[in-house]
Amino acid sequence: MSLEIQIRKNIGARDDGAVTVNLAGSLDTLTAPDLERQLAPVLSGPVKDMIFDLADLKFISSAGLRVFASTRKTLREHHGQASFVHMQPQIQEVFEIIRSLPGVAIFKDEAEMDRYLAARQQSHAE
Amino acid sequence: MTLELHATPEEVMRAVEAFQEFVRVQQIPERTAFGLALALEECGSNVVKYALGGIAQQKFKVSFGCRHDEIFIELRDPGPEFDPTAWNGSSSGAESEEAIGGWGIQLVRRYMDEIRYERRGKENILRLSKQLKPEGGEFQKAQSKQS
Numbered sequence: 001m002s003l004e005i006q007i008r009k010n011i012g013a014r015d016d017g018a019v020t021v022n023l024a025g026s027l028d029t030l031t032a033p034d035l036e037r038q039l040a041p042v043l044s045g046p047v048k049d050m051i052f053d054l055a056d057l058k059f060i061s062s063a064g065l066r067v068f069a070s071t072r073k074t075l076r077e078h079h080g081q082a083s084f085v086h087m088q089p090q091i092q093e094v095f096e097i098i099r100s101l102p103g104v105a106i107f108k109d110e111a112e113m114d115r116y117l118a119a120r121q122q123s124h125a126e
Numbered sequence: 127m128t129l130e131l132h133a134t135p136e137e138v139m140r141a142v143e144a145f146q147e148f149v150r151v152q153q154i155p156e157r158t159a160f161g162l163a164l165a166l167e168e169c170g171s172n173v174v175k176y177a178l179g180g181i182a183q184q185k186f187k188v189s190f191g192c193r194h195d196e197i198f199i200e201l202r203d204p205g206p207e208f209d210p211t212a213w214n215g216s217s218s219g220a221e222s223e224e225a226i227g228g229w230g231i232q233l234v235r236r237y238m239d240e241i242r243y244e245r246r247g248k249e250n251i252l253r254l255s256k257q258l259k260p261e262g263g264e265f266q267k268a269q270s271k272q273s
Contacts, residue, residue: 029171030135061167062229090160097236098229
């Protein structure tokens with residue numbers, strides 16, 4: 001199973017400093033390096049928040065978790081954050097087993113995420 | 127079924143995909159099948175990276191099947207002796223390099239019922255198994271080592 005990666009900059013009311021990354025397929029020992037390569041130029045830019053939409057992610061292994069961990073570390077250095085939305089139950093279970101990304105924001109849907117990002121923007125503005 | 131594989135990530139995923147097809151035919155529940163495939167991916171990746179040093183010409187073997195009410199996966203490699211069941215790193219969830227390095231074995235332990243390691247001649251043999259029971263509940267982890 002391959003991994004489809006779509007990276008798009010969020011423009012509009014939600015959060016101009018955010019990037020959404022849609023992942024579909026399998027994030028594993030073969031595909032994780034590709035995700036890392038595609039994220040590298042984005043992470044070297046002004047991005048603060050990165051939202052991973054995992055609605056179509058069917059499989060993940062520790063190779064994929066490592067990419068998320070290194071992304072989170074980079075974003076934290078920029079006072080940003082990685083968030084995860086639409087996580088499938090089997091993917092969420094892997095996160096829970098590892099407790100790999102303590103403190104990351106995990107949302108069940110976009111409405112919940114929007115409320116969170118709006119509150120976050122407001123706190124930055126104050 | 128036994129597959130002979132080169133030491134590359136592509137070959138690890140070839141084994142995982144063959145295994146996923148096997149569990150689909152066997153009508154293994156989706157959640158169980160996911161954990162088994164994940165365990166195979168983690169152990170296969172470790173063989174490629176550490177036991178065989180990512181040297182693509184090196185080969186290892188993966189076997190899997192069902193026996194009675196058990197599904198098993200066996201990996202055999204000719205690398206240096208290494209017993210992954212003896213790994214006792216941090217499980218705190220912290221993002222230290224040590225903890226991250228141990229995520230794979232933590233996942234394998236969580237999803238499998240039994241992990242057996244044996245050094246036989248010049249081969250590492252890792253056998254993973256999981257009981258298949260209708261109730262599908264969690265089982266006591268029984269890790270053991272044969273030397």
